[in-house]
Amino acid sequence: MDPSVFANIENLVTLSDTQFTLGSLILMVSYGAHFAFILYFLWTQKDLAPRYRLVPLLSALVMASAGLSLLREFSFWNEAYTFSGGAYVPATEGQTFTNAFRYGNWTITVPLLLTQLPLAFGLARPEIRRRAIRMSIPAVLMIWTGLVGQFGETGDWAQLNLWGVISTLFFVWLLIEVRATIKAGVVNSPAPLKGFPDKLWWYFLATWGLYPIAYALPQLGFNGEVVIARQLLFSIADLSTKLVYGVILSRYLLRRSALGGYLPAAEALGEAPAVADKPRGA
Numbered sequence: 034m035d036p037s038v039f040a041n042i043e044n045l046v047t048l049s050d051t052q053f054t055l056g057s058l059i060l061m062v063s064y065g066a067h068f069a070f071i072l073y074f075l076w077t078q079k080d081l082a083p084r085y086r087l088v089p090l091l092s093a094l095v096m097a098s099a100g101l102s103l104l105r106e107f108s109f110w111n112e113a114y115t116f117s118g119g120a121y122v123p124a125t126e127g128q129t130f131t132n133a134f135r136y137g138n139w140t141i142t143v144p145l146l147l148t149q150l151p152l153a154f155g156l157a158r159p160e161i162r163r164r165a166i167r168m169s170i171p172a173v174l175m176i177w178t179g180l181v182g183q184f185g186e187t188g189d190w191a192q193l194n195l196w197g198v199i200s201t202l203f204f205v206w207l208l209i210e211v212r213a214t215i216k217a218g219v220v221n222s223p224a225p226l227k228g229f230p231d232k233l234w235w236y237f238l239a240t241w242g243l244y245p246i247a248y249a250l251p252q253l254g255f256n257g258e259v260v261i262a263r264q265l266l267f268s269i270a271d272l273s274t275k276l277v278y279g280v281i282l283s284r285y286l287l288r289r290s291a292l293g294g295y296l297p298a299a300e301a302l303g304e305a306p307a308v309a310d311k312p313r314g315a
């Protein structure tokens with residue numbers, strides 16, 4: 034069949050049993066981890082000073098939203114292949130596989146992830162709003178232009194690369210805005226935590242940078258290795274930009290809350306004796 038009738042390379046490639054199972058497993062572990070961490074982020078709120086609690090709450094929302102999207106990708110995956118002649122063959126009827134839903138989901142999760150930054154840095158309310166909007170505009174434009182481009186990945190390299198370049202320009206604009214927020218974060222962090230925002234910046238670059246690599250990967254060829262490598266890359270990126278990023282921010286906020294004199298945070302860090310821990314009669 035003409036490859037160009039399909040939007041994603043998953044529908045062009047016959048997978049070995051191992052490859053199919055790996056793809057299933059990658060998607061399952063991803064949505065499972067996202068759902069499990071809803072509980073972690075809701076729980077971790079209690080030790081943070083009240084003004085920072087919105088940050089893990091946003092992480093919990095991101096976990097729920099991404100978890101549902103990945104669960105859908107997982108069922109697409111299972112519906113889009115049939116086991117026939119000793120291999121998993123793209124189904125000729127019914128459901129095709131698509132990565133496009135990921136881009137729809139990022140439209141929700143990415144602005145939430147970005148808003149967590151000025152919130153965590155404790156900036157003034159109007160500045161939080163201003164920075165969240167200034168970061169979200171290029172972010173959404175980056176995602177939507179990428180969405181248009183990814184429909185070209187089954188062979189229309191001009192479409193893939195042209196929209197990829199346009200999307201990258203919005204990514205650069207986004208990075209300039211993120212960098213400015215990081216700088217405000219350095220100014221606004223308590224002295225012992227001033228090194229944190231810059232470390233987070235490098236983490237941000239390394240992990241958000243995985244997405245354009247996954248986007249470009251189909252140009253290496255239409256085969257099972259590329260399909261699995263791309264799903265793996267997407268999943269590593271998802272787990273690091275949302276889940277691990279949320280854990281890092283929560284740990285920073287715990288230390289920040291303790292430094293600000295919030296006792297439950299100091300106790301959670303083991304830096305202040307909990308009342309119940311004092312020896313009786315002391």
Ligand code: RET
Binds near residue numbers: 175242
């Ligand atoms: C695209 C298209 C190709 C060029 C670039 C891209 C960047 C995507 C990024 C996505 C980040 C997504 C996150 C999702 C979390 O839920 C759109 C692949 C630069 C950076 C963090």
